Amino acid sequence: MKKSVLMLSVSALAAVVSFNVWAEDKKVHQDLLDKYKPEQVAEHVYVIQGPMGYPDKENQGFMNNPGFIVTDKEVAVIDPGSSSAIGRSVLAHIRKVTDKPITKVFTTHVHGDHWLGNQAFKEDNADVKFYAHPTMIEEATNGAAETWIDTMNSMTENATEGTEAIIPTETLANGQEIEVGDLKLKAHIIEGKAHTATDVMFEVVGEKVLFTGDNINNKRIVRMDDGSFVGSIKAAEVAMELDVDKVVPGHGPIGSKNVLSYYHDYLSKVYNSVKEMREEMEAHEMKPKVEEQAADFKDWQGYEEELGKHISLSVLEAEQEDF
Numbered sequence: 001m002k003k004s005v006l007m008l009s010v011s012a013l014a015a016v017v018s019f020n021v022w023a024e025d026k027k028v029h030q031d032l033l034d035k036y037k038p039e040q041v042a043e044h045v046y047v048i049q050g051p052m053g054y055p056d057k058e059n060q061g062f063m064n065n066p067g068f069i070v071t072d073k074e075v076a077v078i079d080p081g082s083s084s085a086i087g088r089s090v091l092a093h094i095r096k097v098t099d100k101p102i103t104k105v106f107t108t109h110v111h112g113d114h115w116l117g118n119q120a121f122k123e124d125n126a127d128v129k130f131y132a133h134p135t136m137i138e139e140a141t142n143g144a145a146e147t148w149i150d151t152m153n154s155m156t157e158n159a160t161e162g163t164e165a166i167i168p169t170e171t172l173a174n175g176q177e178i179e180v181g182d183l184k185l186k187a188h189i190i191e192g193k194a195h196t197a198t199d200v201m202f203e204v205v206g207e208k209v210l211f212t213g214d215n216i217n218n219k220r221i222v223r224m225d226d227g228s229f230v231g232s233i234k235a236a237e238v239a240m241e242l243d244v245d246k247v248v249p250g251h252g253p254i255g256s257k258n259v260l261s262y263y264h265d266y267l268s269k270v271y272n273s274v275k276e277m278r279e280e281m282e283a284h285e286m287k288p289k290v291e292e293q294a295a296d297f298k299d300w301q302g303y304e305e306e307l308g309k310h311i312s313l314s315v316l317e318a319e320q321e322d323f
């Protein structure tokens with residue numbers, strides 16, 4: 001009797017220990033698992049529409065729109081989020097839809113809130129391939145990966161701790177089509193900088209869905225610290241030419257093609273009003289006038305933080321355009 005009690009307690013202890021090891025190493029993002037559900041936006045395309053905001057302790061870094069494409073043969077993922085825990089929860093959601101192997105993961109750009117979830121897919125399948133813009137791979141390798149790991153950790157008060165950067169290895173070129181089962185994913189890249197110098201927009205050919213990355217946001221004004229106004233306007237114009245009717249922005253609600261023209265409207269209103277005024281006044285004097293022009297966007301998340309910086313960048317680029 002005594003012996004069996006002892007054995008029971010030993011095995012119970014072992015179970016607790018192994019559970020803790022698992023919890024430490026393979027942490028999931030519980031809120032993402034419990035409170036979110038993939039939305040089927042086309043026959044083969046699903047998106048988990050994330051919350052808006054900046055990474056913090058509460059959202060544990062989850063703030064983007066991870067997507068996945070399910071075919072009879074294989075599954076591809078686009079932008080699995082900010083951390084290994086987020087990636088694992090995205091993976092768990094995929095597994096509720098399909099048991100096909102996840103073979104390809106695509107990154108829209110170098111910002112860590114879009115791709116640090118890659119690790120989960122490497123854990124799931126050692127042969128998975130990670131695709132990105134060649135400059136994304138270069139920047140990530142040369143320090144951006146480490147910087148993003150640190151930034152996420154400090155902004156979320158260590159909620160993303162344990163995340164390893166799995167940097168893509170497969171480079172993409174403009175117009176390139178990658179097979180996902182019997183579907184094709186087409187890469188759209190504009191030369192130079194748009195939101196960053198690393199952006200790829202992904203069109204799911206035949207399904208009329210476009211993943212824009214942060215070239216386009218919806219109901220949110222995006223940081224442009226690494227980007228270009230002129231390039232972002234051009235990227236929006238390239239996107240508007242495509243034969244798509246569902247748009248998945250980098251952040252904010254999924255919508256129709258109007259999502260592209262709204263964002264284009266914001267970008268061009270700011271840039272054009274700055275261009276008109278810059279002969280007569282300094283950047284800091286322009287704000288009230290630009291605010292009048294961009295009044296439709298004043299409720300968008302990030303407007304307060306970004307508008308001033310967007311005006312300064314526009315002034316700089318408008319000056320460069322003159323040369």
Ligand SMILES: [Zn+2]
Nearest residue numbers: 109111195214
């Ligand atoms: Zn970004």
